[in-house]
Amino acid sequence: MRVNCVGAIIFDASDRLLLIKRGHPPGMGLWSIPGGRLEPGETDAAGVRREVLEETGLHVEVGRLAGTVDRPGPGGVTYVIRDYLASVSGGVPTAGDDAADVRWCGLDELARLPLAEGLLESLTGWGVLPS
Template sequence: MGAIVFDASNRLLLVKRGRPPGAGLWSVPGGRLEPGESDEAGLLRELLEETGLRIRVGRLAGTVERPGPDGVTYVIRDYVATVSGGTPTAGDDAADVRWCTMDDLGRLPLTDGLLRTLAEWDALPAS
């Protein structure tokens, strides 16, 4: 699961992946659920670990499927979220974290399909 988070300037929160899959690419923060963990609990944990931010989880923005290793398919549910505290700091498997404008998205190496998916969900940042 992942979180689509905007700041007060309508910039999108992205993390640079520090490990496979997608090492070196930018994406929305998120990760895998622990056994028995709800999407909300997983997002709260993952965002704090990866970005240092506490969030409030909102509505489901959408679901995508992405191929993984050994023929596995990841089903990823992304939620809209708002920041409730903390300071953006890369941690866990994130190599970097930043607030991004639309112009930034055009310059950064993004995970496959991210820009298209965010456009389909009407979840793009300001220019």
């Protein structure tokens, strides 16, 4: 079974990436970009806005599709994840929903954090990380 998911790639004015620490499986304890499953009938853009607000307390404007990845899930599920660039339009970063923590992370810090599998490779491959 394939499950449609979305994620948000958000940078601040200092080129720091917004990350959340997963509070539940899959990936509990790992840092990733905010996102999750689409609800029935929900558009990608609406899903990105909802997931970011639920997990970080931030309102975002959704930009272009950065890339798509397939990740294996429990019970033979495949998560089809479409990650979009987004920019903050309001709110204060506060961990919520299934996020145990939220933070802005400099590129030099990414290599030192326990990141979700394939995250850094995908962001690098899509050419979305600031140089």
